[in-house]
Amino acid sequence: MTDRIPAARLERLLLAAEVPNNGNRAVRVGELCLLVCNADGQFHVVENRCSHQKSPLEGGRIRRGHLSCPLHGVRFNLSTGEPLGALTRVPIRTYPVQIIDGFVAVELRDSGARPTGG
Amino acid sequence: MSQAVATATGRPEKVQEPALRGDPINAGRYTSSEYFRQEWQRMWMRTWQIGGVSYQAAEPGDYLVTELGPESVLLVRQQDGSMKGFFNVCPHRGTRVMAGDEGSAERFTCPYHGWQFDHTGVVVAAPNADDFPQGNPCGHLRMKPVQVAELFGFIWFNMDAEAPSLTECLGPNVVEEIGSYRMEKMVRVLNMSTQADCNWKIITDNFNEAYHVQVLHPELIPYIESQADICQFDLLRGGHNRGWFPAHQPSMLYQGESVPEPLASMVREWDIDPEQWQGKNRLADIRLEVQKQKRRLGAARGFAHYEHLKDYQLTDYIIYNLFPNSVITVGPDGVQLLRPRPHETDPQKCYFDHWWLVPEIEGRTMTPSPAGGPDLPVADAEHEFVEYGTKTLGTTTDQDLSIAAVQQKGLSSAAMDDFYLSHQERRVQRFHEVLNDYVEGNTAARSV
Ligand code: FES
Ligand code: FES
Ligand SMILES: [Fe+2]
Numbered sequence: 001m002t003d004r005i006p007a008a009r010l011e012r013l014l015l016a017a018e019v020p021n022n023g024n025r026a027v028r029v030g031e032l033c034l035l036v037c038n039a040d041g042q043f044h045v046v047e048n049r050c051s052h053q054k055s056p057l058e059g060g061r062i063r064r065g066h067l068s069c070p071l072h073g074v075r076f077n078l079s080t081g082e083p084l085g086a087l088t089r090v091p092i093r094t095y096p097v098q099i100i101d102g103f104v105a106v107e108l109r110d111s112g113a114r115p116t117g118g
Numbered sequence: 119m120s121q122a123v124a125t126a127t128g129r130p131e132k133v134q135e136p137a138l139r140g141d142p143i144n145a146g147r148y149t150s151s152e153y154f155r156q157e158w159q160r161m162w163m164r165t166w167q168i169g170g171v172s173y174q175a176a177e178p179g180d181y182l183v184t185e186l187g188p189e190s191v192l193l194v195r196q197q198d199g200s201m202k203g204f205f206n207v208c209p210h211r212g213t214r215v216m217a218g219d220e221g222s223a224e225r226f227t228c229p230y231h232g233w234q235f236d237h238t239g240v241v242v243a244a245p246n247a248d249d250f251p252q253g254n255p256c257g258h259l260r261m262k263p264v265q266v267a268e269l270f271g272f273i274w275f276n277m278d279a280e281a282p283s284l285t286e287c288l289g290p291n292v293v294e295e296i297g298s299y300r301m302e303k304m305v306r307v308l309n310m311s312t313q314a315d316c317n318w319k320i321i322t323d324n325f326n327e328a329y330h331v332q333v334l335h336p337e338l339i340p341y342i343e344s345q346a347d348i349c350q351f352d353l354l355r356g357g358h359n360r361g362w363f364p365a366h367q368p369s370m371l372y373q374g375e376s377v378p379e380p381l382a383s384m385v386r387e388w389d390i391d392p393e394q395w396q397g398k399n400r401l402a403d404i405r406l407e408v409q410k411q412k413r414r415l416g417a418a419r420g421f422a423h424y425e426h427l428k429d430y431q432l433t434d435y436i437i438y439n440l441f442p443n444s445v446i447t448v449g450p451d452g453v454q455l456l457r458p459r460p461h462e463t464d465p466q467k468c469y470f471d472h473w474w475l476v477p478e479i480e481g482r483t484m485t486p487s488p489a490g491g492p493d494l495p496v497a498d499a500e501h502e503f504v505e506y507g508t509k510t511l512g513t514t515t516d517q518d519l520s521i522a523a524v525q526q527k528g529l530s531s532a533a534m535d536d537f538y539l540s541h542q543e544r545r546v547q548r549f550h551e552v553l554n555d556y557v558e559g560n561t562a563a564r565s566v
Contacts, residue, residue, distance in 0.1 A: 060221070070221070
């Protein structure tokens with residue numbers, strides 16, 4: 001409501017059809033590195049950076065709505081970002097997803113520098 | 119009434135049981151840290167354990183991590199489709215290499231100094247690899263291997279490289295009988311664990327006898343028999359045992375004349391009118407009628423797996439207690455794993471797992487839950503750790519666990535003498551005698 005909160009804009013990341021079932025694709029938006037995940041037909045967007053040792057999460061296996069970090073195997077809940085396992089308690093950032101004209105889109109503020117979610 | 123039913127309609131073949139020695143069973147084995155340590159080294163380190171479901175690691179590079187007592191084991195699908203397994207321990211300075219419970223990796227990377235291992239467990243990269251005066255670790259240091267096997271749709275492991283194979287340990291009858299349920303085609307729709315305030319053997323003992331059922335689980339009376347003179351209990355080679363419970367008929371403890379619930383609903387599903395089966399004599403035959411109807415209608419209704427089952431398997435429950443702790447209960451519509459696992463350090467605590475696997479049947483997206491509560495989606499379930507008491511683990515499981523902590527307390531009492539077991543509890547006796555064989559190093563006796 002105040003002018004300190006910049007207007008949100010919808011950023012179309014890629015076509016949903018480009019992400020295979022239980023696969024993921026990394027997308028860059030300005031400074032942000034995002035990961036678009038297809039978990040059994042449910043789309044999620046998370047930060048493409050593990051909260052443990054900052055490794056990219058791209059290529060991690062998705063099962064039952066969770067993404068496994070390819071490096072040490074921490075599993076993240078794609079809806080909440082919460083980790084499983086002993087290595088970290090820190091969640092990864094998640095972004096509310098909309099599907100618009102077949103595109104996976106997220107709401108970003110500040111020219112993509114700061115997300116609304118997570 | 120039911121006696122005739124049971125004998126007339128088939129049951130597992132009665133086997134020649136090994137003689138019992140009558141070893142005293144005392145409370146110390148449930149409470150003592152020294153016994154816990156011996157049991158770990160001489161028994162747990164030498165027996166076969168279920169690590170997970172085969173489809174959890176379907177593709178090369180897929181892995182799962184499973185915990186047993188103080189150990190963690192990494193199981194990995196190989197390029198050629200076989201499985202290998204390792205102690206999940208970095209040979210550099212001991213860190214657990216993989217921290218997640220399942221996933222996929224081209225290489226395994228230790229989170230401490232970054233040593234990397236290939237799918238066969240061998241070190242293939244290490245930072246500053248030339249800085250080791252005793253030689254570059256790459257190519258010769260490795261995570262220590264464990265034995266691995268796949269059977270019944272499960273991945274099994276044994277930390278003893280010298281142990282006999284899994285099928286040798288189970289024997290051909292168990293392999294064939296459980297195999298007839300085609301569990302490799304099933305999906306795990308329930309995957310729960312909890313921690314219990316008792317030694318793991320308190321739970322094993324509970325599954326090794328049905329003497330408590332009439333007291334603790336009276337809700338089973340309408341549709342499952344648990345009376346020892348009708349059921350059949352067999353001590354099997356290698357410390358395993360089997361219990362056969364005719365079902366889809368009321369127990370001999372049932373007093374009524376009409377078909378009780380939930381049996382009435384169960385038979386209606388197979389186009390049997392419960393009204394037609396009133397009276398003691400008619401009731402005694404209803405189980406046979408269910409078998410007939412399942413044979414007649416099963417295949418057309420998508421129950422393709424019935425084809426591999428014997429008549430009694432179409433109605434009855436059979437519990438296989440595979441030494442030491444894999445309790446597999448098979449029924450016509452699914453298979454349960456009910457399993458205690460030892461605690462890392464504390465003899466008076468354990469973990470308890472409850473899995474439920476069902477065949478996929480065309481047109482069925484939901485299946486009744488053995489944990490009570492709402493039906494479950496027929497889909498691979500995420501693991502759920504339940505704080506004991508905060509949520510049900512299943513009616514009968516809750517009833518059993520309600521006893522576990524108070525029995526553990528009593529076993530710590532100075533007043534407790536050796537157990538005083540009935541004949542129908544002889545599977546408990548046998549289990550402890552085989553455990554003694556392991557702990558005392560009596561290898562010849564334990565395989566009888
Ligand atoms: S960097 Fe992802 S688990 Fe360690
Ligand atoms: S402990 Fe694993 S690399 Fe050092
Ligand atoms: Fe019980």
